[in-house]
Amino acid sequence: MPGSAADGYNAAIDIDFPAENHGLGKNHESGGTKMKKARTAVVLAAAASLLAFSVSAAEVKKGKTGEELFKQHCTMCHPDGGNIINAKKTLRGKDLKANNIKSAGDIVKVMRNPGPGMNKFDEKTLPDKEAKEIAEYVLKTFK
Numbered sequence: 001m002p003g004s005a006a007d008g009y010n011a012a013i014d015i016d017f018p019a020e021n022h023g024l025g026k027n028h029e030s031g032g033t034k035m036k037k038a039r040t041a042v043v044l045a046a047a048a049s050l051l052a053f054s055v056s057a058a059e060v061k062k063g064k065t066g067e068e069l070f071k072q073h074c075t076m077c078h079p080d081g082g083n084i085i086n087a088k089k090t091l092r093g094k095d096l097k098a099n100n101i102k103s104a105g106d107i108v109k110v111m112r113n114p115g116p117g118m119n120k121f122d123e124k125t126l127p128d129k130e131a132k133e134i135a136e137y138v139l140k141t142f143k
């Protein structure tokens with residue numbers, strides 16, 4: 001019977017073809033899902049770096065004032081120009097004078113080469129310009 005032979009032939013194709021097609025389709029699908037995930041990740045990463053960039057840009061801008069830098073680096077040990085570790089070495093005029101610290105340059109020297117209990121601020125942490133801004137802030141703020 002030619003009809004049934006053809007049916008058998010078609011059936012064989014039908015069985016083979018969808019199986020292959022199915023396999024391909026699956027690959028395509030999972031590939032597509034991966035692509036979507038990858039794209040989402042890229043978008044998220046871009047958004048995150050944009051956010052990080054705008055935050056750090058704001059920090060740099062704020063960090064330019066001596067006051068902001070002082071709050072960032074010094075306040076924890078010198079709140080209000082005091083000294084939580086050595087009460088005789090506050091940042092107030094009287095103590096500074098008693099310890100022979102007279103100028104912004106002298107304060108920068110302390111930052112570069114501090115006494116016991118104070119951390120060292122090298123050029124990498126505080127470039128000269130920033131160190132000087134802090135020093136000037138200290139001189140004019142704590143009397």
Ligand code: HEC
Pocket residue numbers: 070073074075076077078083085086088089090091092095096099101107110111114115116117118119121134135138
């Ligand atoms: C971890 C705590 C700590 C931090 C942070 C710190 N200091 Fe000090 N600082 C001290 C201590 C302790 C001394 C006294 C050191 C000594 O015995 O000579 C001191 C002393 C000083 C003195 C000398 C004061 C005096 O009367 O002799 C100056 C000026 C000073 N610090 C400035 C700063 C500045 C500016 C910053 C921020 C950039 C800073 N310190 C951050 C702990 C700290």
